[in-house]
Amino acid sequence: MNQSFVNVQTELPGPKAKELLKRRHDIVPDAVSYGIPTFVDKADGAILQDVDGNRFIDFAGAIGCINVGHRHPTVVKALHDQVDRYLHTGFNVMMYEPYIEFAEKIAALAPGSFDKKVMFLNSGAEAIENAVKIARKHTKKQAIVSFSGGFHGRTLMTMSLTGKVKPYKYEYGPFAPEVYHAAYPYHYRKPKSMSEAEYSQYLLDEFEKFFISEVAPDNVAAVLMEPVQGESGFIIPDKTFVQGVAAICKKHGILLIADEIQTGFGRTGKYFAMEHFGIEPDFITISKSMGAGLPISGVIGRKEMMDTANAGELGGTYCGSPLGCSAGIAVLEVMEKERLNERAEVVGDKVMTKFKHMYNRFDAIGEVRGLGAMCAIEFVEDRSSKKPAPQLAAQTLKEARKRGVIALKAGVYDNVVRLLMPLVITDEQLEEGLDILEEAVEVVLMKNKTKQV
Ligand SMILES: Cc1ncc(COP(=O)(O)O)c(C=O)c1O
Structure with a gap:
């Protein structure tokens, strides 16, 4: 018989994990939830080992952050090299090359035959916040349309844009104003009376109508869309719908922001899932697997739009850290080589x-x-x-x-x-x-x- 990769010898949690779990419950609020009642000791590739020596095959990848595997040697080496040189100077104080190199590489890979600029942040939510800020600044319009079922983060704006109430929004209002939610295709749950094509057309017609009944298109800065909805259960929209949404945005001069935080960096077989739909979004938000476990995110956008904001209006203390950028450059190298x-x-x-x-x-x-x-x-x-x-x-x-x-x-x-x-x-x-x-x-x-x- 082949050697097994898994080895779970204790109940979960095991004795050491039980102790840690007790300490965790005493000091960390329950709202910071966990999926598995144990604590990691070591991680390699697709294998996790917990503090009690139990070994697991990882089908979660830290919710889609670990496409290149845990502690890929190329990433680990890049981080060691970076640690040996400098940790943090603040890109807004003394700049560093890894930021520039990572931005250049990502811009070259992103869909869209137009000039792009890239900025880095720390988390997915922060990337969305910044894409929204830039879209508003550029268009001088306020409203943002997102989709029911979509998940975009836990800050006030991204929570407002999220289209699922529990557990993300419940009792956390009032929400940011000028956010509107449109319907997203869920083909498995379409009305029985409609064919796939009729359902898709129906939702597109509803999307057109949305700009009559819910918000005037000339007030809308951007539409924010996950190419595949992640938290909502990997709901894959049809190409007609996605292309239809992009066309309606174009017709009304509304910018399209693709939230590729979960779908990006190879998850769907392409660097960006929007490539499956033949769409070139005005902005793409990225995070998770781009850093292989380091907290980094980014906004890729049309050059002229990214240039609308003035110095000091975007960014933040730790945004695009040297470690995050070095990890990101290594991620791209691994993705290409492997x-x-x-x-x-x-x-x-x-x-x-x-x-x-x-x-x-x-x-x-x-x-x-x-x-x-x-x-x-x-x-x-x-x-x-x-x-x-x-x-x-x-x-x-x-x-x-x-x-x-x-x-x-x-x-x-x-x-x-x-x-x-x-x-x-x-x-x-x-x-x-x-x-x-x-x-x-x-x-x-x-x-x-x-x-x-
Ligand atoms: C599609 C999508 N957008 C945004 C976010 C928010 O990212 P973060 O938790 O890093 O703020 C997530 C996180 O799961 C996500 O899947």
């Missing part, structure tokens, strides 16, 4: 083959879907009612981690299991992880006595 976009396609194909096999077995799997290596399973009580079954997703994750696989929940109805594994995962690790996931689903569905197909 052809991670192609690898994402291979990983995605393997995952979807397994998911389809599971779909053919279990009636409680309502849909399996994926774009590149951004793949998910949506659980329902049964296929005919499509009633969301969040308990099945939660129990699957629990059974999976007991067996050594860490994955994540998502979904408008919290009923989706999503995978964001490092793209450097080996075929053997991937196969073992997927077999464990299938076993976890099997155990959960047997316990819940759901129907077999």
